[in-house]
Amino acid sequence: MSLLSSADSSAALESDSQSQRAWILTKHLLLFFVLMTLWEVGSRAGWIDPLLFPAPWGIVKQIGLMYYVNGNVYYHFYKTFIEAMAGLGLGVFIGVGLATAAALSLRFREYIKPYIIVIEATPRIAVGPLFIAWLGFGLSSKVALAALVCFFGPFVNTLTGLLNVDDEAEEMFRSMRSTKWQTFWGLRVPNSATILMAGMKLGVSSAFGGALVAEFISANEGMGVLMSRYTYVLNMNGAFATLLSITFFAFLLFKVADVIDYYLVFWRSDKLMQAKSKKRKDAFFKSLAAA
Amino acid sequence: MTSITSITTSTTSTTSTTSTEPAIGPAELADKGFKRLAMHVLIFVIIIGAWELAGVFNQLNDLLLPAPSKIIVKFIDLWFISQRIWWHFFVTMYEATAGFFIGVGIGMSLAISAVVSPVFRRYISPYAIAFNVTPGIAVTPLIIAWFGFGWSSKIAQATLVCFFAPFINTLTGLLYTDEDATELFRSMRANKKQYFWKLQFPSALPLIIAGFKIALTGALIGAVVAEFFSASEGIGILMQRTSFKLDIAGSIATLISMSLMGLLFFSLMEVLDYKVLYWKRDSRMQQISKKRKAAWNM
Amino acid sequence: MAAVAQAVASSNKPQASFGDVVIQANNLTKAFSETVVALENASFTVKKGSFVSLVGPSGCGKSTLLRLVAGLIPKTSGSLTVHGKEVTEPRGDTGMMFQRPILLEWRTSVENVLLPSELTGRVTNEDKRRAMGFLDLVGLKDFEFTFPRQLSGGMQQRVALARLLQTGADILLLDEPFGALDEFTRERLNLELLRIIAQFSSTTLFVTHNIAEAIFLADQVHVMTPRPGRLAKIIDVPFTRPREISLQVTPEFNELVAEVREVLGGDH
Numbered sequence: 001m002s003l004l005s006s007a008d009s010s011a012a013l014e015s016d017s018q019s020q021r022a023w024i025l026t027k028h029l030l031l032f033f034v035l036m037t038l039w040e041v042g043s044r045a046g047w048i049d050p051l052l053f054p055a056p057w058g059i060v061k062q063i064g065l066m067y068y069v070n071g072n073v074y075y076h077f078y079k080t081f082i083e084a085m086a087g088l089g090l091g092v093f094i095g096v097g098l099a100t101a102a103a104l105s106l107r108f109r110e111y112i113k114p115y116i117i118v119i120e121a122t123p124r125i126a127v128g129p130l131f132i133a134w135l136g137f138g139l140s141s142k143v144a145l146a147a148l149v150c151f152f153g154p155f156v157n158t159l160t161g162l163l164n165v166d167d168e169a170e171e172m173f174r175s176m177r178s179t180k181w182q183t184f185w186g187l188r189v190p191n192s193a194t195i196l197m198a199g200m201k202l203g204v205s206s207a208f209g210g211a212l213v214a215e216f217i218s219a220n221e222g223m224g225v226l227m228s229r230y231t232y233v234l235n236m237n238g239a240f241a242t243l244l245s246i247t248f249f250a251f252l253l254f255k256v257a258d259v260i261d262y263y264l265v266f267w268r269s270d271k272l273m274q275a276k277s278k279k280r281k282d283a284f285f286k287s288l289a290a291a
Numbered sequence: 292m293t294s295i296t297s298i299t300t301s302t303t304s305t306t307s308t309t310s311t312e313p314a315i316g317p318a319e320l321a322d323k324g325f326k327r328l329a330m331h332v333l334i335f336v337i338i339i340g341a342w343e344l345a346g347v348f349n350q351l352n353d354l355l356l357p358a359p360s361k362i363i364v365k366f367i368d369l370w371f372i373s374q375r376i377w378w379h380f381f382v383t384m385y386e387a388t389a390g391f392f393i394g395v396g397i398g399m400s401l402a403i404s405a406v407v408s409p410v411f412r413r414y415i416s417p418y419a420i421a422f423n424v425t426p427g428i429a430v431t432p433l434i435i436a437w438f439g440f441g442w443s444s445k446i447a448q449a450t451l452v453c454f455f456a457p458f459i460n461t462l463t464g465l466l467y468t469d470e471d472a473t474e475l476f477r478s479m480r481a482n483k484k485q486y487f488w489k490l491q492f493p494s495a496l497p498l499i500i501a502g503f504k505i506a507l508t509g510a511l512i513g514a515v516v517a518e519f520f521s522a523s524e525g526i527g528i529l530m531q532r533t534s535f536k537l538d539i540a541g542s543i544a545t546l547i548s549m550s551l552m553g554l555l556f557f558s559l560m561e562v563l564d565y566k567v568l569y570w571k572r573d574s575r576m577q578q579i580s581k582k583r584k585a586a587w588n589m
Numbered sequence: 590m591a592a593v594a595q596a597v598a599s600s601n602k603p604q605a606s607f608g609d610v611v612i613q614a615n616n617l618t619k620a621f622s623e624t625v626v627a628l629e630n631a632s633f634t635v636k637k638g639s640f641v642s643l644v645g646p647s648g649c650g651k652s653t654l655l656r657l658v659a660g661l662i663p664k665t666s667g668s669l670t671v672h673g674k675e676v677t678e679p680r681g682d683t684g685m686m687f688q689r690p691i692l693l694e695w696r697t698s699v700e701n702v703l704l705p706s707e708l709t710g711r712v713t714n715e716d717k718r719r720a721m722g723f724l725d726l727v728g729l730k731d732f733e734f735t736f737p738r739q740l741s742g743g744m745q746q747r748v749a750l751a752r753l754l755q756t757g758a759d760i761l762l763l764d765e766p767f768g769a770l771d772e773f774t775r776e777r778l779n780l781e782l783l784r785i786i787a788q789f790s791s792t793t794l795f796v797t798h799n800i801a802e803a804i805f806l807a808d809q810v811h812v813m814t815p816r817p818g819r820l821a822k823i824i825d826v827p828f829t830r831p832r833e834i835s836l837q838v839t840p841e842f843n844e845l846v847a848e849v850r851e852v853l854g855g856d857h
Contacts (some may be wrong), residue, residue: 024413027414028414028417031414051436052437110327110330111331111334114331117554117557118550118553118554120557121508121550121553121554121556121557122546122549122550122553122554123508123511123512123515123549123553125512125515125516126515126526126527126530126546126549127546128519128530129519129530129531129533129534129535129542130530130534130539130542130543130546132534132535133354133534133535133537133539133542134355134539205424205426208426209426209427209428209429212426212428212429213428213431213516213519216431216432216516216519216520217519217531223429224429227429227432227433228432228520230432231432231433231435231436232432234436236436239432239433239436240433243425243429243430243433246425246426246429247421247424247425247429250424250425250426251421251424254424469691471687471689471691472691472693474661474687475685475687475691476708477661477679478659478660478661478679478683478684478685479679479684479704479705479708479709479756480678480679480680480681480708480709481708485707485708489693489704489707489708490693493693493695494693494694496695569695570694570695570736570738573739576735576736576738576739579697579736580697580734580735580736581734583697583700583734584733584734587699587717587734
């Protein structure tokens with residue numbers, strides 16, 4: 001089976017795959033539409049309890065209300081965004097920092113190993129109430145929880161990336177009498193780029209989740225608060241609308257991370273490599289001319 | 292999905308030493324291990340000692356960081372004297388475990404369906420992606436609204452948070468079976484059932500077990516978060532109560548208890564890994580070799 | 590050892606007598622698409638007990654030809670029969686060995702060797718005896734219960750060879766089986782392969798890109814050229830068996846090497 005696919009000449013199939021993709025997209029949209037219609041009909045006919053699953057149309061109306069009429073959702077978005085991003089930043093800083101220290105020093109790595117195992121096993125989100133007791137109901141407790149929850153992904157991935165360099169590549173650096181720092185910046189860091197970005201992406205969703213939980217426990221503003229308030233008064237339309245917003249938001253964040261990943265780790269894409277080649281070539285000759 | 296690489300990465304042991312040391316004999320190894328353990332214990336004792344000392348000299352604010360002795364007192368009280376924590380511990384463990392099994396069941400069933408039917412796979416993939424991106428935690432209020440304040444909402448939340456990893460890992464593991472091995476099986480005219488049980492499933496086991504590990508962690512988180520929201524029993528609510536009462540020592544003691552639960556789960560998963568994935572460890576391979584040789588009868 | 594060999598040999602059901610045609614191809618063609626023609630109009634016959642090498646650079650269709658005979662891929666046009674029957678799917682009278690050993694990591698050597706028996710029905714004590722015998726034959730006595738990870742590359746390929754013998758197929762299809770190993774191991778395994786094949790009078794198709802190896806092992810060398818994949822020439826190798834490594838430095842041998850090179854147009 002694999003033999004067949006590997007021998008296919010891609011050129012002949014280019015036009016095919018484009019129309020194929022359009023058709024697949026249409027099928028997906030069709031299925032979605034059918035599901036929504038069933039849901040709507042089921043709701044109106046009373047088969048589906050409106051307390052459990054509000055009708056799609058109601059949700060749509062609510063979204064219109066939230067986004068266009070009231071517009072208060074933007075502020076809550078903003079609040080949660082700040083919390084998540086600050087938490088992510090802090091978490092990445094801690095995670096990458098610890099990982100770097102651990103990668104550079106075998107001793108340090110040995111020392112922190114048991115603590116890391118314990119931290120990994122503990123549901124870090126449980127620290128939420130404690131953070132609130134320490135840092136109050138404001139922004140800082142949310143940021144702290146988000147940071148605690150999300151630092152692990154970047155930490156593990158950075159450490160793995162920094163340590164797992166090709167043996168022979170490391171030998172090559174050593175044979176040219178490179179210092180530890182030179183090897184670190186010239187080899188280890190670029191080598192770990194891919195896995196580091198994967199860790200970051202993990203961190204994005206964790207930080208977001210951490211911020212939301214912190215809001216659940218105690219907050220006045222933010223998406224999590226919106227969610228819990230709507231649910232509390234059993235405004236299911238609102239709750240679902242908020243949930244969709246959260247999903248959309250998370251998706252957006254993820255895509256942003258993807259884009260950053262794409263541009264940062266440029267050697268995975270032919271197009272980017274070509275552009276970089278040209279830029280470096282120009283810079284090179286310019287520096288020669290200047291000298 | 293790039294999350295796959297990060298999933299499998301984050302479950303491998305955290306610190307891997309690139310050792311360039313020469314081979315050492317077993318006696319020296321044991322000695323080294325002992326020395327290492329002693330060092331860890333020593334460092335721990337020093338930290339705790341310094342901390343306690345700060346408390347003795349009234350350098351500590353009880354509302355921020357109570358002295359270790361106070362925490363230990365609370366811990367002993369929780370576990371042995373008033374024994375309040377046992378029931379809460381049990382409740383949360385039960386919720387997490389139930390959520391784990393249900394989540395794994397759902398996740399693996401969906402994965403197997405997706406493997407068996409490419410049509411199904413194609414249609415659920417956009418929903419799977421959307422699901423992956425949403426923090427499962429966001430749904431907590433809804434889950435509580437649907438399932439009420441009892442245990443079922445915690446179990447439901449745990450299930451929700453933890454079902455994705457087994458799903459994606461089982462799917463990936465089964466789907467990306469070694470192509471050459473598949474061809475080998477075809478050349479030996481294996482039927483679908485033989486192909487699944489003798490090749491697809493065993494080769495997917497490492498990923499499947501990795502998925503289990505993530506799921507268990509997730510289930511615990513899901514249960515605890517749901518408890519935060521509204522519960523009368525469970526370690527999560529105990530955590531919330533002690534924190535809001537500003538009983539920081541008690542809160543930390545509860546947190547430590549929670550770590551213990553996490554470690555318990557972690558150990559269980561490690562045991563599972565050790566037993567099932569025998570072909571990844573030299574010592575286990577030797578064990579199994581002996582067993583199979585002894586069991587061989589013609 | 591002789592008793593084992595006998596028990597083992599007697600279980601290979603004789604399909605034809607020595608000298609009969611077992612593989613026949615006429616204008617065999619395989620095209621993966623309009624522009625990608627992997628093999629074009631190959632015609633040849635293979636007699637029972639003969640060793641045929643398929644040699645040529647990448648893209649010449651040698652692996653494709655092997656897979657066609659194995660029944661793993663369908664032909665586009667022409668005819669291909671094995672033991673007089675059209676090849677449409679994998680069959681019991683042909684067995685394949687790949688460049689990678691492809692052993693199942695979670696099974697011991699003997700369990701890997703028993704895989705073919707498992708797949709065709711219940712495993713009998715006779716099957717088990719045969720498996721142990723084959724492992725002994727390939728020089729892996731005392732390694733029956735080790736796991737693939739504990740074996741070297743060469744040893745793993747030996748297990749793969751034992752597994753191939755276990756299938757009981759009388760036509761062996763080998764796709765560069767020792768290509769991933771170092772020269773010394775490869776040489777040793779080639780000699781062992783010849784020894785084993787002589788014992789069972791198996792018909793063998795052997796794919797390689799190494800000209801000397803192709804000539805040294807075979808009775809017939811099928812020289813193949815790429816773009817599109819074609820069977821350019823069939824060269825008979827007259828040397829008697831058993832063959833010594835020293836044969837490779839004789840002038841007669843090198844004449845054949847030159848002949849093959851000429852066909853390949855000197856770009857090998």
